Amino acid sequence: MGSRMYDAIVVGARISGAAVAFLLARRGHRVLLLDRATFPSPTASATNLIHPPGVARLREWGVLERLAETRVPRITRYGLQSGPVRLEAPLPEVNGVSYALSPPRTALDHALVRCAADAGAQVREEASVQELLRDADGTVVGVRGVSKSAGAFTEKAAVVIGADGKNSKTAQLVGAATYRAEPVLSKSYWTYWEGLPQESVVRTYRAPGIHPFTWPTHDGLTIVGVAWPSATFPAAAAGDDIDRLVIDAFAEVDPGLAARLAGTARAGRWLTGAVPNFLRRPHGPGWALVGDAGATRDPITASGITHALLSAELLADAVDAGLTGDVPLPQALAAYGRRRDDLVRDHYDYTRDYARIAAHSAEERALIEAMSRSPHHARAMVGVFATAVPPADFYTRAGFRELFDYLNDAAGLPLGIRALRLLLHGAPEPLAAAPRALADRLIAARLGPMGRLLLRSARPARTPRTEGNHR
Ligand SMILES: Cc1cc2nc3c(=O)[nH]c(=O)nc-3n(C[C@H](O)[C@H](O)[C@H](O)COP(=O)(O)OP(=O)(O)OC[C@H]3O[C@@H](n4cnc5c(N)ncnc54)[C@H](O)[C@@H]3O)c2cc1C
CATH class of the missing domain: 3.50.50.60 (FAD/NAD(P)-binding domain)
Structure with a gap:
């Protein structure tokens, strides 16, 4: 040459x-x-799975047209369930596209x-x-x-x-x-399943130590899988053992779906992936x-x-x-x-925080429950997962102050949330220094990754950036 x-x-x-x-x-x-x-x-x-910003590019570039021969349903909603708290919302629109695809x-x-x-x-x-x-x-x-x-x-x-x-x-x-x-954080088993109803939803679940997920893909198939923290990933020998592991995991978070899995069939072998x-x-x-x-x-x-x-x-x-x-x-x-x-x-x-598959604190769960009651917050939360809403736009004090209006008092709120509501909601703007510092400590101690993002949003943007040395 x-x-x-x-x-x-x-x-x-x-x-x-x-x-x-x-x-x-x-x-x-x-x-x-x-x-x-x-x-x-x-x-x-x-x-x-391709989130709406990616689908929008593929559409603009004429790539989707070339996939026309493959039957790929539009996915319009994502569900993020934590324990008994179910949050599900339509995807936000990005460049005219408010659906995901899984070709x-x-x-x-x-x-x-x-x-x-x-x-x-x-x-x-x-x-x-x-x-x-x-x-x-x-x-x-x-x-x-x-x-x-x-x-x-x-x-x-x-x-x-x-x-x-x-x-x-x-x-x-x-x-x-x-x-x-960071090294590998989670590891999963997943496969293609046939015979499940083709709902246009990505479902993800969080229960202690497991992260089950499922969504419709191509030709009537559904992706079904479970991720575990890499340290507790169950190494299973045979396909049947993995069927049982996965169906048991779904039984913990969505018994109805677990029953449907048990009554239908896997269309391919189990795959595993971790990076x-x-x-x-x-x-x-x-x-x-x-x-x-x-x-x-x-x-x-x-x-x-x-x-x-x-x-x-x-x-x-x-x-x-x-x-x-x-x-x-x-x-x-x-x-x-x-x-x-x-x-x-x-x-x-x-993503790194998500991949730890850590149990949510009572306070985090109360806030997720509040999001599930506020259509605006639910859609934005789903948008964060789907790379359609920047985390910095969602994890703001103003947004979370609004979120406190959706807390379910009847359910008996955790002490940390009640204190935070008082500190953030009750105090006049700008917050006096003392309650603000106390609120920050509570956020850091009780709100996990959500709290870290919230605290970060309160800080001025970092300039100049030295990370990665982009001169
Ligand atoms: C288990 C698992 C599940 C995933 N699920 C999703 C999902 O649902 N949605 C999602 O968005 N992402 C998902 N991802 C991530 C996604 O697969 C990657 O982000 C994506 O493939 C990156 O694309 P890429 O083109 O950068 O690299 P790749 O797809 O890795 O392509 C790299 C290419 O480079 C070529 N190459 C490498 N070295 C050389 C060389 N020396 N000379 C010539 N060619 C070379 C390879 O042959 C290959 O074709 C998943 C990843 C894993 C592991």
């Missing part, structure tokens, strides 16, 4: 890689999209690759990148790899984009530092990382695909600005790094 100069080489051609290649090629840039796989092909074990990954990934090719990206399958080329000052200027059909190859470009997943070779070769990292959590510095001289390569989080909030699509859009905008000379490329990539962090950081933290 020669050394023709591309504008961008994208390593990895699934969600984030195909999306960024499509967006750059559509703007007339010369893009080489490489993957060691062929398409269509299945991914490693992963479910496939099969093989079809989705293939549709994205075809969009990239049709927009003009050169797609090279069965091509594995093994090394990066650098110029004298260390800037990445290309890749070296091996292709099944043509053997060793060398290609050059103005920018090399690592969209090569959580074990990113690109990230390893540039030595991208990780931050906010560590990290953000990686997503840019440097001549390179950028996108999708899981730059940010991998626990699958419990099913946000990897949506954030991969949104990050791909941010990166394509930045690379376009850098290539057309609007902004020097290094500055454009640094701006991408900041925007990527702003996009994912809070939801990433929320």
Whole structure:
């Protein structure tokens, strides 16, 4: 192979890689999209829920049209149940889309690759990148790899984009530092089930030590699974044992659904999945990382695909600005790094908290119950889970003061909540320093992750940001 100069080489051609290649090629840039796989092909074990912001992008980009042959129902509501407290609400609208979809990954990934090719990206399958080329000052200027059909190859470009997943070779070769990292937090069994009623709802449940979940996917099937904290994940030998484990878990949170599971059939084998959590510095001289390569989080909030699509859009905008000379490329990539962090950081933290599958305190449960009684709060809470409402917009003192009006006094409120209501609701604005400090201590002690987010919202925004070193 020669050394023709591309504008961008994208390593990895699934969600984030195909999306960024499509967006750059559509703007007339010369893009080489490489993957060691062929398409269509299945991914490693992963479910496939896409939240409204991701669906909105797929619709705008014409990807959904290509999925028309797959029967995928719209999911319009999410339910987050904690113990006996049931919160269910319609999804907020994002760019005209207020539904989620769960198309099969093989079809989705293939549709994205075809969009990239049709927009003009050169797609090279069965091509594995093994090394990066650098110029004298260390800037990445290309890749070296091996292709099944043509053997060793060398290609050059103005920018090399690592969209090569959580074990990113690109990230390893540039030595991208990780931050906010944590090991695997939860681990799940999940599968496809047939014969269940196709309700357009994602249901997730929290009970001590278990997180059951279910939603409709394609061709009349339903995804059914349970996550456990990784330390207590029950390693089961045979499929029948897992059937029993999963149905028993559902029996604790939704006996009606457990009975339906017992009376219907699993359509596939049990799959298991677990990933560590990290953000990686997503840019440097001549390179950028996108999708899981730059940010991998626990699958419990099913946000990897949506954030991969949104990050791909941010990166394509930045690379376009850098290539057309609007902004020097290094500055454009640094701006991408900041925007990527702003996009994912809070939801990433929320996901890590979720993935601990910790029991909710009585105070947290009382607040979730209040949310379930307030349509506005319920929808916003569901929107936080669905990456449609930034956590910082939901976890505000003003929002929570309103929420106190929906507390169910008749149910006998926990002491901590009564004290908080008095401190936050009763005191005039601005709060006097003493009650405010007491309220903060109560929030920190009794409201768990919710409390941490609330306290964070009371603090001024951090500027300048040093995390990830986006200069
Ligand atoms: C159990 C589980 C369940 C999940 N459920 C959901 C869910 O319901 N919803 C959701 O949004 N997300 C979910 N996710 C996360 C989601 O799968 C990822 O966020 C998403 O796949 C990231 O896409 P990507 O394109 O960045 O990377 P990937 O999909 O990992 O694609 C990377 C590509 O890079 C290629 N590649 C790697 N190295 C090289 C190389 N050296 N040379 C050439 N090519 C290379 C690979 O072949 C691959 O095709 C789940 C994850 C797991 C583990």
